[in-house]
Structures are given as structure tokens and as C-alpha cells.
């Protein structure tokens with residue numbers, strides 16, 4: 226049994242007996258005229274199949290009575306002419322054999338087969354409210370089942386949200402996923418190191434971005450997992466900066482938030498370093514502050530800790546640092562608790578400290594225990610992977626010491642929760658002041 230078929234079996238066990246789950250992969254998207262955007266399959270579909278061809282739908286039927294669970298794939302037919310232009314297709318027979326489905330049909334037969342598969346099924350599972358196209362197809366299929374009512378066929382009477390089951394399964398990474406994520410984070414960490422080594426004052430942000438992309442691709446990563454941020458100087462204070470077209474200046478910090486996608490799994494790493502290889506004193510003060518905040522946050526990453534404790538730990542260190550450095554005036558705030566209570570730290574730290582990471586860069590899974598009274602923040606468990614990414618962003622403002630103006634810093638690592646605590650997957654990216662300056666040291 227592959228990990229994909231094991232996941233299908235586990236999902237079927239969680240479904241109502243005899244219920245039918247329907248999960249299409251992602252559509253192809255046209256960019257213009259004859260060009261499509263690079264194709265990326267749907268993450269949930271991939272999680273259950275390992276199948277990367279567009280035009281595919283997975284249907285699962287949960288076991289009921291003596292009938293075993295079934296996994297049925299619909300996919301494109303083999304087509305000698307199209308394969309000359311677009312490349313290999315498995316076709317239903319090939320896909321059934323290679324991926325271990327119980328049955329496979331051409332995608333053109335989906336409507337006919339769904340009317341058969343849904344007949345007498347008690348319930349359905351699909352991603353509720355996510356796709357108008359799928360909702361319409363469901364309507365068509367259920368309509369054809371209902372039309373058979375006079376011959377005693379019953380239509381499903383309950384529609385469940387498939388993602389409520391799948392999102393939670395995806396939150397816990399198995400050994401194979403953990404190994405892939407370590408590799409994705411290692412390639413990405415090496416790409417950050419390469420960008421540091423290549424950087425020179427006066428380089429354009431896109432030249433540095435090219436170093437990252439080169440390192441991703443030459444190691445077999447298929448894409449960046451998200452649009453890379455390469456932000457020189459004040460651009461680092463724009464949180465979602467992605468144009469990456471400015472020229473760096475001597476004395477600038479460069480903030481890079483970039484990670485690759487390897488075999489469908491994302492890395493998400495941020496490093497901030499001086500373009501000329503040497504931190505200035507004000508840069509170093511704030512950098513060490515963000516590092517200390519990250520260390521405090523990382524200390525919280527272990528089984529049993531409540532998710533929000535990670536952010537709270539980072540905020541406390543940052544808030545204290547804002548008072549110590551004069552970013553926030555001591556005369557105005559009596560203590561770090563006031564800074565936190567009044568959320569004054571949000572002037573310089575306005576985002577969360579992380580998120581789940583996996584097939585998606587902001588991966589699936591609830592952050593709260595939605596079944597408990599009051600829906601409290603949930604406890605960490607082994608197998609979860611998350612980012613820990615505090616930062617500080619100083620825009621010019623009255624009362625803010627000028628030496629810190631335009632400094633933007635974030636440090637982001639990818640972290641696996643283990644039985645003993647945690648493992649940092651992104652250690653290949655230099656992080657301390659000493660490690661960064663060492664990586665960037667030039668020949669005299």
C-alpha cells in the first residue's frame with residue numbers, strides 16, 4: 226500500500242458508510258492566447274492520489290455492509306496526437322495500474338458513472354462552497370439519480386464538507402512528508418545562502434532573486450512555493466513586496482522571503498542580511514532583537530503547547546525590545562504589559578508569528594480546537610509543521626529614533642513538532658549575525 230492509498234483508506238474510514246466523496250483536481254488556467262499558467266494540481270487531490278495530470282477527478286466510496294471501500298479515478302484518455310504536443314498521459318488503464326485505483330474511467334464518462342455511483346448512496350462529501358463548477362455538476366448528477374426514483378433508486382440526502390476531514394488529516398505529516406519537507410527546506414536554505422554570497426551593493430533585487438530561482442531549480446524543485454520577496458532597504462517594510470525591481474544601495478539590508486516547492490511540498494524561509502556583508506550597529510540591534518524573539522517563540526514549539534503561546538512569546542520579547550531601543554517611548558508606557566495590552570507593538574510588528582506549512586505554504590488545519598467550549602487555541606502535536614517568523618518593520622514616524630528608520634527585518638524558519646520538542650527543517654539558511662557575515666565574507 227502506498228502512502229496515497231493508505232490516506233484514501235483512512236479517509237474512507239472516517240466517512241459515513243456507503244457515502245461517496247468527489248474531489249476534482251485543479252483546472253488548467255489560460256494566461257493568454259495559447260499559453261497556460263504553469264499547471265499545479267490541487268493539493269488535496271494530490272494528497273490522496275499522487276496523480277498530477279489535469280482533467281482528473283477522484284471518487285471514493287466508503288465501505289458499507291459487505292461492500293469494501295472503492296477508489297475510482299476519472300482521467301484523460303490516451304491520445305496519440307495530443308501526446309505529441311503536450312506529453313505523456315497515463316490514460317485510465319495506465320493510471321489504475323500505476324496508482325492502485327480500484328477502477329478508472331475516461332473523464333468523458335464522469336456524468337454517466339456519477340449517476341451510477343451516487344445511486345442509493347446515503348451521503349456525499351465534497352468541498353462545500355468552493356467551486357461553482359462542482360456545485361453545478363453535483364446538481365446535474367443528483368438530478369439524474371432523483372429521476373430514477375420511480376424504480377426505487379434513492380438519492381443522497383446529506384452533503385458533508387470533504388475538507389473538514391481532509392484538512393485535519395493533512396495537518397499531520399507522515400515520515401515521507403517530513404523527509405520531503407526537510408529536503409525542500411534544505412534546498413531553500415541553500416538558496417538563501419547562495420543569495421547572500423552573490424549579493425553586492427548596487428545589485429538589483431531581481432538579480433538576487435535569480436540566484437534563488439537558480440538554486441531551487443538546479444536541485445529539482447519544480448517552482449517557488451509562492452512569489453519570492455526580495456526587498457532592499459525600505460522595501461522590506463512593505464510586507465507583501467514582490468515587484469523585486471529596485472536597486473540596492475550600500476548599507477541596505479536585504480529581506481528575502483522565498484522557498485521552493487519540491488514534489489508538491491512547500492518551504493517558506495525568510496532571512497535578512499546586509500547587502501554589503503556587514504551589519505551596521507542599528508541594524509544589528511534590531512536583528513538581534515528579532516532573533517531573540519524567534520528563539521523565545523521556538524522554545525514554545527513542543528507537544529502540548531498552545532498554538533498562540535508561540536506568538537505571545539515573540540510579542541513579549543519584541544515589545545520589551547521596542548521599549549529598550551526607544552522605538553516605543555518609555556515615558557508613554559509603564560511596562561511591557563502595557564505595550565502588549567494596548568497592542569502598541571503593532572506599529573512595528575503587525576503580522577502573526579507563523580502558520581501551518583505543507584502542500585500549501587499556508588497549509589490546511591484548524592488553529593483552534595473547534596469542538597471544545599469557547600474554541601480555544603489548539604495544542605501542538607508531533608507531526609505538525611509550522612513556520613516561526615517574527616519581524617520588525619520601522620517606518621519613519623515622529624518619536625521613532627531616526628537610526629532605525631526604514632529597517633525591515635524578518636526571520637522565518639520551518640519547524641517540525643517532534644515527540645521531544647521540535648526540529649528546525651531550514652537550518653541550511655545562515656541565521657546568526659556571525660553566520661551571515663561569515664557566509665558573505667569576501668576575499669580581501
Ligand code: GLY
Nearest residue numbers: 451482493586614
Ligand atoms: N511567505 C509567506 C509567509 O511567510 O507567510
Ligand code: MN
Nearest residue numbers: 493612614637
Ligand atoms: Mn510564512
Ligand code: MN
Nearest residue numbers: 482493494637
Ligand atoms: Mn515567508
